[in-house]
Amino acid sequence: xxxxxxxxxxxxxxxxxxxxxxxxxxxxxxxxxxxxxxxxxxxxxxxxxxxxxxxxxxxxxxxxxxxxxxxxxxxxxxxxxxxxxxxxxxxxxxxxxxxxxxxxxxxxxxxxxxxxx
Amino acid sequence: xxxxxxxxxxxxxxxxxxxxxxxxxxxxxxxxxxxxxxxxxxxxxxxxxxxxxxxxxxxxxxxxxxxxxxxxxxxxxxxxxxxxxxxxxxxxxxxxxxxxxxxxxxxxxxxxxx
Numbered sequence: 533x534x535x536x537x538x539x540x541x542x543x544x545x546x547x548x549x550x551x552x553x554x555x556x557x558x559x560x561x562x563x564x565x566x567x568x569x570x571x572x573x574x575x576x577x578x579x580x581x582x583x584x585x586x587x588x589x590x591x592x593x594x595x596x597x598x599x600x601x602x603x604x605x606x607x608x609x610x611x612x613x614x615x616x617x618x619x620x621x622x623x624x625x626x627x628x629x630x631x632x633x634x635x636x637x638x639x640x641x642x643x644x645x646x647x648x649x
Numbered sequence: 650x651x652x653x654x655x656x657x658x659x660x661x662x663x664x665x666x667x668x669x670x671x672x673x674x675x676x677x678x679x680x681x682x683x684x685x686x687x688x689x690x691x692x693x694x695x696x697x698x699x700x701x702x703x704x705x706x707x708x709x710x711x712x713x714x715x716x717x718x719x720x721x722x723x724x725x726x727x728x729x730x731x732x733x734x735x736x737x738x739x740x741x742x743x744x745x746x747x748x749x750x751x752x753x754x755x756x757x758x759x760x761x762x763x
Contacts, residue, residue, distance in 0.1 A: 541689075565749055575737065577692075577754035584749065623691055627750070635680055635699075635743050635750040636707065639691035 534559045536626050538640035545614045546648050552599075553609045553643050555624030563629040566600065566607045567637070571621040580622070583607065585629075611645075619647040651675055653755035655740050661761045662730040670725040670758050672740030680743045681723035682752065683707075683715060685736040692739060698723055730762045 535558045545551035557566070568580040583591045583600050590598050595615075599608045611618055624640040656671045674681065679700045684692040684707075694707030698717040712734060714726045723742075727734060740755040 536691075538691075575757045577739065577741075579751065582749060582751075635752070636682070636694050636697060637692070637752060639684075639693070641689055641691045 534561075534564075534626050534628065534638050536624050536638050536640040538624055538643050540643045541641070542644045542646070544646045544648060545611070545618075547614055547616060549614055550610060550612045551614055551645065553611075553622050553624075553645065555607045555609070555640055557605050557607065557624070557626050559605070559626065559628075561628055561630070565627045565629065566598075567625040567627070568596070568598070568607075568609045569623045569625060569639075570618075571623065571642075572617075572619070577623075581609065614647050616647050616649060619645055621645075653740055653742055653753050655738075655755040655758050657758060658756065659759050661763065662727075663763055664731060666730050667726065667728050668730065669727075670738055670740075670760075671722070672724065672755060673722045674740075674742040674753070675721065676742060676744060676753065677720070678742035678744045678753075679720070680750075681717065682741040682743070683713075683723070683725045684739045684741065685709065685734075686739060686757070687736050695725065695738075727760075730760075732762045734760065735762045736760060 564585045566583045570578045581593045595612045621642045625637045653674045682697040683695040696715040698704045701720045738758045741752045743752045
């Protein structure tokens with residue numbers, strides 16, 4: 533079974549600075565997808581960024597980028613120019629590419645990000 | 650287009666009571682999911698439905714039942730609520746988009762069992 537580990541329960545960053553959230557995962561599969569979700573106090577789950585394991589290029593979405601290290605099974609999220617609105621719980625998630633697994637997501641425990649003004 | 654909707658948003662039950670959490674999506678998605686979120690544990694899959702007429706257990710199915718009523722609706726039932734089922738429950742649906750299946754989440758239901 534796949535597992536996802538987020539070793540940082542909580543992180544803080546000063547507004548306008550850069551912060552990196554860590555995620556490691558365990559799988560025996562070679563093809564899969566990785567995601568970062570943001571959950572603000574409203575509880576709504578918002579997809580931040582997605583990475584396909586077969587792609588070597590790291591995904592980027594505006595101020596959000598990932599460092600995907602397939603051999604190390606590491607998938608970190610970098611937030612540049614942090615804003616107060618980035619304060620939230622961030623979840624790393626894994627999805628198998630095999631259709632028989634039903635597109636299920638396996639989540640890490642989450643990292644609370646606090647942004648200081 | 651409302652996306653994924655869940656009712657109720659909040660609920661308090663006494664131990665042993667039953668209730669059904671409702672979920673509906675208007676995006677014509679085939680697959681739907683129920684997750685629970687507990688502090689320090691992230692979201693864990695309870696049940697999912699890959700398509701209308703099928704349901705499968707996830708990681709933590711004990712104490713729950715589900716019904717895929719039609720393509721739009723996927724309900725979660727607690728037959729005899731226990732304090733261990735105090736949690737936030739999320740419904741999600743998924744569809745193929747941009748080369749991958751994306752999951753879209755509802756706003757969640759906060760359930761407290763006393």
